[in-house]
Amino acid sequence: MSSPISRRHFLKTSFFAAGTAIAGTSTAKAASTFDADKEPLVTLIDISRCIGCEECVYACQDANAHKFADPKKPFPKMYPDRVPVEDWSDRRNVTDRLTPYNWLYIQYASATTKEGEKITLTIPRRCMHCQNPPCVKLCPWGAAKQEKNGLSRIDSQICLGGSKCKKACPWDIPQRQTGTGLYLDLLPAFAGNGVMYKCDRCYQKIEKGEQPACIEACPEDVQTIGKRSDIIKKAKDLAKEMDGYIYGLDENGGTNTIYVSPVPFDQLVYDTGEGKPHMHPVEDTMAAGSNLAIAMVIAPIAGAAAAVGKYYRQMKEEA
Amino acid sequence: MVYHFKSRRMVYGLTLFFIALSGFAQMPIFKRYYIADIPGLGWLAQFYVTHVIHYAVAALLMGFCAYVAFDYFFGRRNSGTKKFQITKDTRITASARVKIAALCGLILTGCFMVVKNLSGIYFPHGVVIGLDLLHLVLAMVLLGATAYTWVRGRSWIF
Ligand code: SF4
Ligand code: SF4
Ligand code: SF4
Numbered sequence A: 001m002s003s004p005i006s007r008r009h010f011l012k013t014s015f016f017a018a019g020t021a022i023a024g025t026s027t028a029k030a031a032s033t034f035d036a037d038k039e040p041l042v043t044l045i046d047i048s049r050c051i052g053c054e055e056c057v058y059a060c061q062d063a064n065a066h067k068f069a070d071p072k073k074p075f076p077k078m079y080p081d082r083v084p085v086e087d088w089s090d091r092r093n094v095t096d097r098l099t100p101y102n103w104l105y106i107q108y109a110s111a112t113t114k115e116g117e118k119i120t121l122t123i124p125r126r127c128m129h130c131q132n133p134p135c136v137k138l139c140p141w142g143a144a145k146q147e148k149n150g151l152s153r154i155d156s157q158i159c160l161g162g163s164k165c166k167k168a169c170p171w172d173i174p175q176r177q178t179g180t181g182l183y184l185d186l187l188p189a190f191a192g193n194g195v196m197y198k199c200d201r202c203y204q205k206i207e208k209g210e211q212p213a214c215i216e217a218c219p220e221d222v223q224t225i226g227k228r229s230d231i232i233k234k235a236k237d238l239a240k241e242m243d244g245y246i247y248g249l250d251e252n253g254g255t256n257t258i259y260v261s262p263v264p265f266d267q268l269v270y271d272t273g274e275g276k277p278h279m280h281p282v283e284d285t286m287a288a289g290s291n292l293a294i295a296m297v298i299a300p301i302a303g304a305a306a307a308v309g310k311y312y313r314q315m316k317e318e319a
Numbered sequence B: 001m002v003y004h005f006k007s008r009r010m011v012y013g014l015t016l017f018f019i020a021l022s023g024f025a026q027m028p029i030f031k032r033y034y035i036a037d038i039p040g041l042g043w044l045a046q047f048y049v050t051h052v053i054h055y056a057v058a059a060l061l062m063g064f065c066a067y068v069a070f071d072y073f074f075g076r077r078n079s080g081t082k083k084f085q086i087t088k089d090t091r092i093t094a095s096a097r098v099k100i101a102a103l104c105g106l107i108l109t110g111c112f113m114v115v116k117n118l119s120g121i122y123f124p125h126g127v128v129i130g131l132d133l134l135h136l137v138l139a140m141v142l143l144g145a146t147a148y149t150w151v152r153g154r155s156w157i158f
Helices: A003-023 A026-036 A055-067 A164-168 A203-207 A213-217 A228-242 A287-318 B006-024 B047-075 B094-116 B125-152
Strands: A041-046 A105-112 A118-125 A144-146 A152-154 A175-177 A195-197 A223-227 A245-247 A257-261
Touching: A041 A228, A055 A105, A055 A213, A118 A257, A152 A195, A164 B047, A213 A223, A223 A228, A228 A245, A228 A257, A287 B047, A287 B094, B006 B047, B006 B125, B047 B094, B094 B125
Parallel strands: A041 A257
Antiparallel strands: A041 A223, A105 A118, A144 A152, A175 A195, A245 A257
16 A cells, blocks of 8 residues: 555544544444344445545455465466466555455546536445345355345355356456465365455454444445445435436345446446446346246156156056 | 166256256366367356256256156055056165165255355355255265266166
8 A cells, every 4th residue: 555545544544533532432333233233234325425535445455454365476387278367466556446455446437417517427346245146156165155234255265266256246346366265275286266355345344333444434425334224215315316326226136235326327438347347237147046946846846746647547547 | 677767767867967067067167177168068157057057957857856756656556567667566776775865965955055045045154165065075976876877787776
């Protein structure tokens, strides 16, 4: 982290501490809010408030630095040759995209308002924390997990870095760092390729009843966290108030991150690509599987019924 | 050796082939090892396709297993006339018992995994890992036993 940011962060933290002392412990308040709730936690991101200062980005890096990989080089050779080495360990300062060392970045989007004014919006982007997260549900080892409070995270002790979660994620969120994790102790040449990293919604802070670092650090109160029903109501009210638009309510069957924008999401112009997620509509990726679950209930009943039918025919024949 | 049930064996063989293939495709290995590059096998690297195929074939397999199990159960009530392929004298071979145990385990762990994959269902992390590993081990046992019975020409019943 560069020193100006550290200074800014220090000032911000001191300010926050002072504010906390004056206003009573906001942390304690957060704790009581989070502990009592049985509903998943959802964050509301009001894009119109974000000034793109990146305080959240650096707060995220600070709060989660202890989780980042420290891979030893050279990495073991992997076979076949097509297996990509993905190494971000020498580029930890990159903040203009998602990386294994940067779980939140600010996406710049240009748009034209209803009044015809050209504006630039800055959008904090990170894992959406899907309600039914394919990254978690389709992980073949159970390395990714979802908690009752709705957050999903990847266990860096178990992940083998096969990147299936990234391919399954509609936004390609998880990012791989080669040369770290369990695969090194198994067959590093032939299976696995590191560990996948993404926003884990500061689970260690949530556990203590604190707010995620990016929310705490934001000078503009861009994000609000709370139980699902409350936040959805808030998001709808806010969208109504600003005559705005919502993203995340239905995407991928619903996510625990709701964006509200003053401009329609399909009119935002922004860079996408590796580590830079889109904001397109997303169908529920897990729906087909969930529907087939019904077939799995019906099939054995049909099979048994067919056998019973056959038996009765035989009985008749024998009689 | 009883070589009845030609069509049944064919259905089971095909089901087993596709469920095993789509099951192993849940691990990101087919792309790495060029198998998905073989023309016609590209779908093996598409996780949602293999997920749906695995589920659909699992439904078929469960329907088939239920049919065969009930057929066996009722068939054992039949008298020993030649007319019926399964009668009160029919017995299950030892190797088939291993396969049946593995199949039951696979169906049970598979059902839990399907439930786990529904929206709003949270299993403890250890349980999820346990289910994943057990499902994989049971699949290896079933395929191992199947290979053995195939090579040695063992049947399910005698
Ligand atoms: S956005 Fe992607 S990484 Fe995040 S929970 Fe959804 S599927 Fe997983
Ligand atoms: S919730 Fe925590 S891990 Fe996620 S982006 Fe915010 S600070 Fe980073
Ligand atoms: S979300 Fe807040 S902290 Fe992050 S860039 Fe926007 S205004 Fe700054």
